[in-house]
């Protein structure tokens with residue numbers, strides 16, 4: 001602390017500070033001094049956070065957007081909650097009426113706020129009314145866990161999700177851009193929608209999820225295999241992949257573009273964006289007495305030039 005800036009010592013000697021302040025207070029004093037010396041163009045954080053509080057709907061606690069309503073006593077309310085209030089102000093119980101709070105709407109328009117994914121690395125500062133739109137598309141917004149077998153609520157960036165898949169879901173991890181997998185299921189006639197398998201591939205400095213699962217294609221049971229890219233869609237488009245499955249002298253080949261894990265596994269499956277094999281064909285490929293599913297799926301991932 002002794003090596004701190006000189007104004008720190010000055011503020012500490014101000015007469016109103018009687019006791020030596022505890023550590024936290026010392027930091028506060030420094031911040032205040034900083035504010036005074038900063039350029040006037042910087043928004044004052046204290047004022048901004050005060051206005052942000054004013055812009056919080058007292059009922060749903062969400063940020064309010066136009067039209068913002070107010071009662072005759074000046075209490076504000078968001079447009080989503082207003083119809084549910086039976087014309088009573090939730091704060092003072094007076095009649096609500098139809099008064100719009102233009103002043104607050106205008107103050108909000110003048111606000112610039114950091115993206116809510118700041119802690120994930122986004123440095124964007126956005127006008128109040130376009131912040132939500134940015135956040136819905138922010139490249140730093142965390143991803144949902146790509147594991148399909150359960151309602152996993154884990155969210156995070158890609159490195160976090162890779163370790164999460166490995167440690168918490170015990171997913172198979174493979175290095176390299178080619179693969180040769182055998183999916184074996186001893187009683188394929190019991191296979192319903194809930195059967196799935198996930199393997200994570202690491203190549204080109206990226207991670208890919210290979211999904212394999214049984215689903216109902218119309219009335220017919222079928223299997224689908226597809227690849228998802230652990231990253232955003234614009235980057236996923238730089239890659240292609242192929243999958244092949246066969247046996248008994250026949251084979252089915254699929255070439256596709258991995259889908260971003262921003263698209264849910266279910267969405268990809270339901271758009272049939274992958275290698276689809278009907279169960280009859282899959283059992284034929286498996287050979288044997290149709291009692292066991294033994295599908296060999298080979299594949300390759302490559303980067304488009």
Ligand SMILES: [Zn+2]
Pocket residue numbers: 057058059060061062077078079080081082
């Ligand atoms: Zn509300």
Ligand SMILES: [Zn+2]
Pocket residue numbers: 071072073074075089090091092093094
């Ligand atoms: Zn009121």
Ligand SMILES: [Zn+2]
Pocket residue numbers: 115116117118122123124134135138139140
């Ligand atoms: Zn952002």
Ligand SMILES: [Zn+2]
Pocket residue numbers: 145146147152153154164165168169
């Ligand atoms: Zn998970």
